Amino acid sequence: MQLPREVLLGENLKGEVVNVAKRLSLGERALILYGPKTKEIAGKDVEKNLKEAFEVSSLIVRDATMGEVERTLDKIRDENVNWLIAVGGGSIIDVAKLASFKASIPFISFPTTASHDGIASANASIKDLGAKTSIKAIPPIAVIADVEVIKTAPYRYLAAGVGDIISNFTAVKDWQLAHRIRGEYYSEYAASLSLMSAKMVIRNADIIRLGNEDSVRKVIKGLISSGVAMSIAGSSRPASGAEHLFSHALDIIAPKPALHGEQCGVGTIIVAYLHGLRWEKIRETLKKVGAPTNAYELGIDPEYIIEALTIAHTIRPERYTIFGKDGLTREAAEKAAKITGVI
Ligand SMILES: NC(=O)C1=CN([C@@H]2O[C@H](COP(=O)(O)OP(=O)(O)OC[C@H]3O[C@@H](n4cnc5c(N)ncnc54)[C@H](OP(=O)(O)O)[C@@H]3O)[C@@H](O)[C@H]2O)C=CC1
Ligand SMILES: O=C(CO)COP(=O)(O)O
Numbered sequence: 112m113q114l115p116r117e118v119l120l121g122e123n124l125k126g127e128v129v130n131v132a133k134r135l136s137l138g139e140r141a142l143i144l145y146g147p148k149t150k151e152i153a154g155k156d157v158e159k160n161l162k163e164a165f166e167v168s169s170l171i172v173r174d175a176t177m178g179e180v181e182r183t184l185d186k187i188r189d190e191n192v193n194w195l196i197a198v199g200g201g202s203i204i205d206v207a208k209l210a211s212f213k214a215s216i217p218f219i220s221f222p223t224t225a226s227h228d229g230i231a232s233a234n235a236s237i238k239d240l241g242a243k244t245s246i247k248a249i250p251p252i253a254v255i256a257d258v259e260v261i262k263t264a265p266y267r268y269l270a271a272g273v274g275d276i277i278s279n280f281t282a283v284k285d286w287q288l289a290h291r292i293r294g295e296y297y298s299e300y301a302a303s304l305s306l307m308s309a310k311m312v313i314r315n316a317d318i319i320r321l322g323n324e325d326s327v328r329k330v331i332k333g334l335i336s337s338g339v340a341m342s343i344a345g346s347s348r349p350a351s352g353a354e355h356l357f358s359h360a361l362d363i364i365a366p367k368p369a370l371h372g373e374q375c376g377v378g379t380i381i382v383a384y385l386h387g388l389r390w391e392k393i394r395e396t397l398k399k400v401g402a403p404t405n406a407y408e409l410g411i412d413p414e415y416i417i418e419a420l421t422i423a424h425t426i427r428p429e430r431y432t433i434f435g436k437d438g439l440t441r442e443a444a445e446k447a448a449k450i451t452g453v454i
């Protein structure tokens with residue numbers, strides 16, 4: 112199991128990157144990855160600080176695709192880069208994660224949102240030939256979570272982070288099912304850590320909904336623990352089950368998908384119902400933090416919700432979940448979505 116060597120959570124950390132990179136002896140030549148927005152939000156400042164101590168080149172990454180990973184790898188080879196830093200959301204961090212793994216160089220994760228639990232995990236979710244695949248890579252050598260930066264993101268992103276964490280309840284249930292039915296490897300320790308994060312967001316929903324610095328700290332800690340649980344498991348199993356397959360299906364078929372964590376949160380309500388869990392408690396927490404709990408709030412037509420539920424089992428057939436081998440019938444999908452108030 113590999114884990115980050117340093118995790119910093121605090122304020123004004125855009126300059127601290129230099130000290131971390133020096134402490135960890137990462138080397139002379141750095142490559143900074145950011146998106147068009149995150150360049151302005153924090154990327155430019157981090158780059159400026161780094162340039163005082165390192166040779167730095169930069170790359171704008173637009174989405175988490177194999178093409179973007181290849182483009183990053185070309186830059187790493189052309190410029191003899193020693194280490195990477197990703198300043199952005201889950202997509203940018205995943206591209207850095209896979210590119211640094213393929214190039215055998217370290218990377219630093221500098222999240223600009225608290226919307227996903229890929230911040231510290233060792234697996235990268237990359238789109239290849241349509242669907243998202245989960246690829247084993249390396250965790251960041253350091254995580255630098257600057258609350259000042261993350262706080263600037265619209266509140267919607269923080270609520271999405273809650274959705275991504277709460278999905279651990281159903282992900283662990285699916286994992287246990289696969290362990291019993293398919294004899295799949297199961298780690299009780301990873302599962303417990305993952306569940307701990309999910310319980311924590313339920314307990315702290317009132318604090319989180321305030322959207323202040325304390326809220327950001329609570330959610331970030333949950334996201335990091337969830338990522339560590341995935342690293343311990345050696346796969347995304349503790350944090351990605353049927354609810355994630357539902358979200359990946361929506362990403363393929365919905366004309367305008369919502370945020371990953373928002374879709375996973377709604378998926379968790381439905382999948383908790385299918386598992387016979389207390390889905391009302393999941394919905395209540397999501398409502399409390401202001402995350403979407405239905406198709407209307409996701410901005411997705413109910414027809415796509417039903418279709419996503421019926422095709423989700425085809426996305427990663429090797430990942431056994433409550434959807435089983437054959438998936439939900441249209442009638443079952445419609446019934447589950449109606450009973451839980453999603454459509
Ligand atoms: N590997 C793993 O373990 C995990 C991976 N994931 C993956 O992460 C991705 C989801 O991440 P998520 O962060 O939700 O989405 P994205 O990384 O796709 O980012 C969504 C948008 O938010 C913008 N953004 C980022 N930071 C800010 C900010 N501070 N203020 C305003 N806008 C901002 C981005 O800007 P810009 O255009 O500049 O990039 C982008 O346009 C999915 O691909 C998912 O599969 C999710 C969980 C776990
Ligand atoms: O999003 C994840 C955990 O929150 C993990 O990603 P995958 O669903 O791509 O495995």
Ligand SMILES: [Zn+2]
Nearest residue numbers: 228275355375
């Ligand atoms: Zn997720």
